[in-house]
Amino acid sequence: MPQNNKILEVKNLKTYFYTDDGIVKAVDGVSFDLKELETLGIVGETGSGKSVTALSILRLIPQPPGKIVDGEILFKGQNILDMNIKELQDFRGNRISMIFQDPMTSLNPVFTIGNQLMEAILAHQTITKKQAREKSFQLLEMVGIPDIKRRFNSYPHEFSGGMRQRVMIAMAIANNPDILIADEPTTALDVTIQAQILELMHELKEKTKSSIIIITHDLGVVAKYANRVMVMYAGKPVEFSEVDKIFYKPCHPYTIGLMRSITRLDQERKNVLKPIEGSPPSLIDLPIGCIFRVRCEFAVKQCSLSYPELLEVSPGHYSACFRANELFAGFKNLDFLKTKK
């Protein structure tokens, strides 16, 4: 169960990309916190800024063109954005580590799995090569790689996608990090493998007593594994709450749209899959007023005048919508969205 002490706090994070076409405000004022032993989901469409948020936490934004222009990222009170290069290197992969989307490309094709795994260990632990090797074997066993002795000397191309992601996970937990950030860890994998990988991460989290930030566009994943969830749209958080609450009573039209667009096996035929109309705005020229306005079926006049702040609709449940309270009070026709966890 998640504890109450915050291990990570992100405050008003702004990450911009300076391109030839203009400034892309990929992340524009994101704030959230992560508690010990908690799993936090960050949900949104492609281009909503969820991956950039994750990369910003470890300062992995390619610079140029990207730049973190404002905000604070506090890990146990220490601002990551103030760290010098040396501190940052000690920190990355040690206190916070990361799993990426595509295990096909995120492992280096010209080094063995063992080499890359040992490298992760030796970057932070002063032990001998032999000990690191032993440790690697243990890690590979933990993530369920068969025939470890032989596999240790294999190259990534000799592994399937699921197995490579297991290796990535082994690398990520090599130094017992406090936080594991998983950036769409299963998007590139087959459906059956997805479930295995997610289960594995969940198990390891329990074992290693770490917190997880899982970035996904899949609300199903969030429903199953996350404690709290932040929904992002066009670089901004639009709704933030405990998973139960958000699934029980989504208070932002975008979240409502996302829920409608997922297939549900127990759903009656009349509520057929309904995609959200339109596409996300260009992040270069954001419209004045609510960013979701052009796609919102609840839009009112006020929505085009100013941007709605992220406000608490009920304890611990935040929404950035002028009509959040009305949504909370209940549109009867939204009842079908209720989900059992």
Added chain:
Amino acid sequence: MVYFIIRRILQIIPVIIGVTLLLFILLYIIPEDPAQLILQKGATPEALANLRAKMGIDQPIYVQYWRYIKGLFSGNLGTSYRYQRSVNSILAEHYPYSIKLAFAAIIIEIIIGIFAGIISAIKKYSIWDVLVTISTTILVCVPVYWLGMILQVTFGLKLGWLPMSGYGDGSIRYYILPAVTLASVSTAFVARMMRSTMLEALSNDYITTAYAKGLSQFKVIGKHAMKNALIPVVTLIGLDLGSLMGGAILTETVFNWPGVGRTIYLAILQRDAPVVVGGTVILVGIFIIMNLIVDIIYAWLDPRIRFEKVEPNI
């Protein structure tokens, strides 16, 4: 792997036969009488005929060719018309000079080319990058002999810092100008290729992974990006070494370097067919062997090539 190497060595044979055949036909077409060449003007017709019979050049071309091939496979490259010495000994005398020069050039190529390429990739669009781009463009465009002469005039004649030509006592001073000249174009190509493969490697996801692990920039670039970026560059350098070892005709001629390139050049002028053919055969042979070595290094660098069969996924 062993099978691969054996197969590649066997492939040399048809190439050598092809090359010698081609050269033989070309030289046969040249209406020049080697016997005349050897005995100079004023020789009697009988003496000429005698010599022709002794050399076997009164025989039809296919007989001559067959004899040559037989000699070749027993390691005999024939006798020079001009010097009345075995081609083997002539080449053996001059080859070391070419090889030493080739290595000097390759060292320049590797150090400067790779270094410049990495700098311009890491500091993309900086002043260094622009500088590398401009200088490589100039080097690629400039003819080798022109560059050689400019260097001779500047550093040899005007400044007097370095010897203008020749092998001298074999000290490093004599190597600098010809090696720089010989390496110029290849260095430019290596720098450019290194820049683009490095940029390509740095854009890969595994680079982000490496940073996320907490590795230093030095390690990320020097290990993760480097090995990937080097694969095509090694090929280029290896092939270059192959062609440089065959002797650089232009550079050796300009700098009066006693290597095999200049020897072949002189042999062409003197219609000394055995030296031309023999020199070329060795040149081709070395080129192919260098190719083979490159392929082996390549397989070592890139494990995806090493295994022809990919193991089934588990």
